[in-house]
Amino acid sequence: MSAWANPKDLLSASFESLPAADQAAGGADHLADVPVQFHAHVNGPGQLNQVAVTDEVEALLRAGAVCSIGTSGGKDSVACALAVSEYLDQIGHTGPRILIHADLGRVEWQDSLPGCERLAEYLGWELMVVRRKAGDMLARWQGRWANNVRRYQDLSCVKLILPWSTPALRFCTSEQKTDVICSALKKRFPGHDIINATGIRRQESARRRRMDVSGPMAKLSRKGRTGLAWNPIIEWPLEDVLYAIRQRGLQLHEAYRTYHTTRVSCVFCIMSSHADLIAASTCEDNAQVYRDMVALEARSSFAFQGNQWLGDIAPELLDDTLLAALARGKRVAVRRNELEARIPEHLLYTKGWPTCLPTRSEAVMLAGIRAEVSDLLEIEAVYLTATEILERYVGLIAVKEDTGIMPDACETTS
Incomplete structure (x- = not known):
């Protein structure tokens, strides 16, 4: 069951203080202090809003649970921290309070x-900064590509796998943020219940509209101790987020102020709009990581966002060598896709792969595809003849049999 709690009103003005006519119109000059990129999404001047809480969240906080707030420096996490801080003061929270920032390295x-x-x-809170020990986000993408090449070389996958995160596979969030944050909090507060708050808002996406105010967070839970995820500003519209920050005299992130992006995450994010990618490329600080990411596009033949090549965003930042490599990478991508489209669906990688043994003619086809793809991408692959491929599949299936996992029955035609 959700409840609502009013934070202490520490502000000198609010939406309710406007004349009735301005309230009805959303405030005659409500866009005056709003960054231009948000104008289409702001319907009024904003107002002091409330934090959304559940009975479980309130009970744990009143009992002294740790309250951590994940912050990226973006508008939503800032507004979340401001609202939660006031709410904690209101209920007399006596437990530890901490801001936690997952530093993604070169892509920040x-x-x-x-x-x-x-x-x-401003809040008087401690800031904990955590980083993935195995390397930053760019290193993760580069390492993923190297690992995927090795998998292709020894026929542990049928098609080449892209290096990038995707909207359906956001290991960037899980590995670089959630896992690292939860691990650090559990080590820091071993004897406490922990509530981790974030600035998620329902207005942002259809998926987030379905999210709850709070829920169990398995990665924060330990025996005898509770871990909860909490979304305190989940109901807030954008105008209230901007209002909360503006009324406290705080400065928005430079990505909004100077470069007019609509969100703060990685400078070049898999979820970024085309306009935000262009905006990020105009910041001189981002030029080198841009070149490094384009180099990975060129080397792998996989565009950063589906069919959207990051290298097309700001080609003026690339030298002739990298431009030529990118052009070749695009040509390789076209041919690779043509070749891999010929592979029958029942032979593609899936959970429990391989699920069947290819026929001789299918093995001949796979050998030809692997040979050409390997040549295009300069991969030193093995298993490049039909006989070698069939022997490899027999070996893989034998391993599954030894472990008690049998391949699914599968009918193929020659």
């Missing part, structure tokens, strides 16, 4: 960590 905006530091100073 230069203002992200300083923005988190400014917020921590």
Whole structure:
């Protein structure tokens, strides 16, 4: 069951203080202090809003649970921290309070960590900064590509696998943020229940509209201790987020102020709009990571966002060598897709693969495809003849039999 709690009104003005006519119109000058990129999404001047809580969240907080707030430096996490801080004061929360920032390394905006530091100073909270020990986000993409090449070389997958995160496979969020944050919080507060708050809002997407105010967070839970995810501003519209920040005299992240992006995440994010990618490319601080990411596009023959090549966003930042490599990568992508489209669906990688043994003619086809793809991408692959491929499949199936996992029955035609 959801409840609503009013934070203490520490502000000098609110939407309710406007004349009735301006309230009805949304405030005659309500866009005056709103960054231009948000104008289409703001319907009024904004107002002091409330945090959404559940009975479980309130009970744990009143009992002294840790309250951590994940912050990126973006507008939603800042507004979330401001609202939650006031709510905690209101209910007399006595437990630990901490801001936590997952630093993604080279793909971060230069203002992200300083923005988190400014917020921590304003609130008087500690800021914990965590990083993935195995490397930053760019290193993860580069390492994923190297691993996928090795898998292709020894026929542990049928098609080449892209290096990038995707909307359906956001390991960037799970590995670089959630896992690292949860691990750090459990080590820091081993004897406490922990509530981790984020600035998720239903207005942002259809998926987020279906999210709950709070729920169990398995990665934060331990024996005898509760871990909860909490979305305190889940009901807030954009105008209330901007209002909360503006009324406290805080400065928006440079990505909004100077470069007019609509969101703060990685400078070049798999979820970014085309306009935000262009905006990020105009920041000189982002030029080198842009080139490094385009180099991975060129080398792998996989565009950063489906069919959208990052290299097309700001080609003026690329030298002749990288432009030529990108052009070749695009040609390779076309041919690779043509070749791999010939592979029958029942031979494609899936859970429990391989699910059947290819026929001789299918093995001949796979050998030809693997040979050409390997040549195109300069991969030193093995299993390039029909006989070698059939022997490899027999070996893989034998391993499954030894482990008690049998391949599914599968009919093929020659």
